[in-house]
Every structure is written in structure tokens, then in C-alpha cells.
Amino acid sequence: RTSQTYRRAVDGVIFYDSAISAMIEWVSQAAIALVLAVGGAMVTGGAMGLGLLTSFILFSLRLFDPLRQLAERFTQIQGGLTAVERIDELLSRPIDIQDRPAPLQTAAAKGVSPAPKPPAIATPAATRGAEVVFDGVSFAYRPDDPILHNLSFRIAPGEHVAIVGPTGSGKTTIIRLLCRLYEPQAGRILLDGVDIRDLPMAQLRQRLGVVLQETFLFSGSVANNVRLDCPLSDADVERLCDELGLTSLLRRLPQGLDTPLRERGTNLSSGERQLLAVARVAARQPSVLVMDEATAFLDPSTEATLQHDLERLLTQRTAIVIAHRLATVEAADRLLVLRKGRLVESGTHRQLRASGGLYAQLAELQEKGLATF
Numbered sequence: 001r002t003s004q005t006y007r008r009a010v011d012g013v014i015f016y017d018s019a020i021s022a023m024i025e026w027v028s029q030a031a032i033a034l035v036l037a038v039g040g041a042m043v044t045g046g047a048m049g050l051g052l053l054t055s056f057i058l059f060s061l062r063l064f065d066p067l068r069q070l071a072e073r074f075t076q077i078q079g080g081l082t083a084v085e086r087i088d089e090l091l092s093r094p095i096d097i098q099d100r101p102a103p104l105q106t107a108a109a110k111g112v113s114p115a116p117k118p119p120a121i122a123t124p125a126a127t128r129g130a131e132v133v134f135d136g137v138s139f140a141y142r143p144d145d146p147i148l149h150n151l152s153f154r155i156a157p158g159e160h161v162a163i164v165g166p167t168g169s170g171k172t173t174i175i176r177l178l179c180r181l182y183e184p185q186a187g188r189i190l191l192d193g194v195d196i197r198d199l200p201m202a203q204l205r206q207r208l209g210v211v212l213q214e215t216f217l218f219s220g221s222v223a224n225n226v227r228l229d230c231p232l233s234d235a236d237v238e239r240l241c242d243e244l245g246l247t248s249l250l251r252r253l254p255q256g257l258d259t260p261l262r263e264r265g266t267n268l269s270s271g272e273r274q275l276l277a278v279a280r281v282a283a284r285q286p287s288v289l290v291m292d293e294a295t296a297f298l299d300p301s302t303e304a305t306l307q308h309d310l311e312r313l314l315t316q317r318t319a320i321v322i323a324h325r326l327a328t329v330e331a332a333d334r335l336l337v338l339r340k341g342r343l344v345e346s347g348t349h350r351q352l353r354a355s356g357g358l359y360a361q362l363a364e365l366q367e368k369g370l371a372t373f
């Protein structure tokens with residue numbers, strides 16, 4: 001039904017666009033014919049010269065040229081007005097997830113003594129990773145389709161945890177909740193013992209480094225894409241890339257760090273975009289590193305380079321990895337196995353393989369090339 005409605009709408013646009021163009025052509029030809037008829041009679045009667053008649057004919061042709069151009073761009077103008085409406089609708093939508101008001105301001109407004117402030121969180125440079133706790137978290141995008149059911153687990157500071165499970169088990173949803181792109185309907189998420197809803201959004205996301213499967217690069221130089229809003233000089237960016245082993249990548253680029261990139265980095269390969277994404281995250285020194293299928297579409301050589309870079313980046317940091325490849329998750333300190341939004345297994349790769357549960361079944365199917373996590 002949607003396709004048929006869209007087809008009728010497009011047919012209507014084509015009809016009216018063609019009708020306007022045809023009408024303008026008919027009117028212009030009728031106007032020229034009228035000028036020829038009246039002007040020809042006047043020239044024959046000696047009331048005007050042939051040159052003046054020719055000028056009137058040229059004026060008539062020039063008069064309808066802007067109308068023709070307007071008719072040709074009628075569809076583009078309508079599309080532009082629709083885009084303006086969509087932008088206005090987006091900008092006018094209320095922001096659902098916001099920072100909570102400061103305790104001092106809230107208490108002063110109510111005329112009561114202020115509550116104690118939440119404990120301060122150490123800066124990323126002074127920690128060996130952050131503790132992440134999911135405490136009875138339940139979440140659903142739609143009320144009739146719950147995704148997570150009373151999910152509870154703890155990730156110790158500096159621990160590397162891989163989250164695996166069948167498609168639709170809620171792995172990516174966990175990352176979205178941790179980054180506070182959505183709010184859970186029940187339960188709470190703690191970062192170093194502090195509810196993430198009590199943390200300013202900027203501070204929370206400064207402490208989280210996320211490497212996604214699809215990396216967005218902005219138009220500009222390589223250095224600007226790596227630093228973004230970080231106060232890093234070109235020398236700092238170059239030293240960072242050298243520490244991560246990206247020197248060979250910079251040498252392949254025509255102008256090194258000054259190489260201009262097109263939007264979305266279309267002049268780079270997917271592997272090179274992922275390597276720059278790792279450097280971008282490393283520049284922020286996060287205490288929690290999140291990787292959501294970051295190596296899904298990489299060739300083995302690029303994946304090996306990226307894994308080597310990630311090993312350096314993961315030093316003294318908490319890591320949460322979502323991956324579909326057995327070689328990526330088996331090196332984790334602990335694996336969390338999800339099924340339909342519930343935690344069904346937890347342990348090391350060897351422990352879960354020996355237990356013969358869901359993870360062992362998925363691993364066996366993947367080794368045979370029949371399934372992925």
C-alpha cells in the first residue's frame with residue numbers, strides 16, 4: 001500500500017510538472033502568434049517598421065524564458081520546501097535525554113538544604129579503567145517488544161569483556177544504553193559506582209570511546225578528523241599515530257596528516273577508515289572502550305593491523321567488545337552470552353566451550369562456517 005501511494009504521488013508530480021511546462025509553451029507560442037498577427041497588420045499598414053516588429057518578437061521570447069526555467073525547477077522547489085519542513089520538524093522535537101539539574105539548584109528552588117553531591121569520578125589518566133555495572137536493566141523500543149529483561153552484570157576496572165549471542169539478543173542495545181542514547185525503563189547503569197543519569201552528558205561520553213562498524217569521517221584533513229575537538233597539535237597527532245603503528249598508513253597518503261578527505265572518507269578504504277577511528281578514540285584517552293563489530297568487514301591483513309593497534313589502546317582500560325568472529329572474542333578475559341535479552345552464560349572461552357551450552361553451539365557452528373555470533 002505504501003508503494004502504491006508513493007507511485008500515485010510521483011505520477012501526480014510528473015503530470016503537474018509536465019502540464020505546467022506544456023501550458024507555458026502554449027502560452028508563449030500564442031503570444032508570439034498574436035504579436036505576429038497584430039504586428040504584421042501594422043507593418044502592412046505602414047504603422048510600424050519591420051525592425052520594430054522583430055524587436056517585439058524577441059522581447060516575447062525573452063519574456064517567457066524565466067517562466068520556463070521556473071517550470072523546470074518546480075519539482076526541485078517543492079522538494080526543497082519538503083526538506084525545510086523536515087529540518088524544522090527535527091529541530092523542534094524535544095530532547096528526551098538531558099542532564100539532570102544540579103543538586104544545589106534543585107534544592108534552592110525547593111527551599112530545602114541541598115543533597116550531597118555524587119562522588120567525583122577520577123579522570124581517565126588517573127585510572128586503570130572504569131567499573132561498569134548493569135543492575136536489573138530492562139528496556140524496550142516498543143512496549144510490546146521488550147529487548148532486555150532484568151539484565152545484571154559487572155565489569156571490573158581494566159577487564160576485557162566480549163558480549164556474544166544470536167542476532168536480536170540485545171548486544172547493540174547494551175552499548176546504546178551505556179552511551180545514554182536511550183534510557184532504560186527499569187534498573188540502572190553505574191560507572192564507577194555513579195548512576196550515569198547523574199553524570200553530565202559531556203563527562204560521560206568523554207569517558208567512553210566507541211569504535212563502530214561504520215566509521216563516519218568528515219570532509220577535511222586527516223589530522224582534523226583525528227583530533228576533532230581535542231586540543232592536539234599536528235605533532236601530537238603524528239606521535240599518537242606513531243604509537244599506534246599507523247605510520248605506514250600516513251606514508252601511503254599523498255600528503256600525510258594534511259591529506260584532504262571527502263565526506264564519509266570515500267577516498268579511503270574501509271580498513272583505513274577503521275584505523276583512523278581507532279586513532280580518534282585514542283586521542284581522547286577513554287577509560288572504557290566499546291567496540292561494536294569494529295572488524296566485521298575487514299580483510300585478514302587489515303584486521304591483524306587493527307587488532308595490534310587495539311591491544312595497545314586496551315592497555316589499562318575497560319573494554320566491551322561485540323564481534324561475530326570467534327578469533328576476536330576468544331581472547332577476552334570474560335564472555336557474556338545473551339539470548340533474547342537475558343544473560344544465560346558467563347565465563348572464559350575455554351569454560352564456555354567445555355560447558356556445552358549456547359556459546360559452545362554457536363562456536364561449533366561458526367567453525368563449520370554455518371553461523372555467526
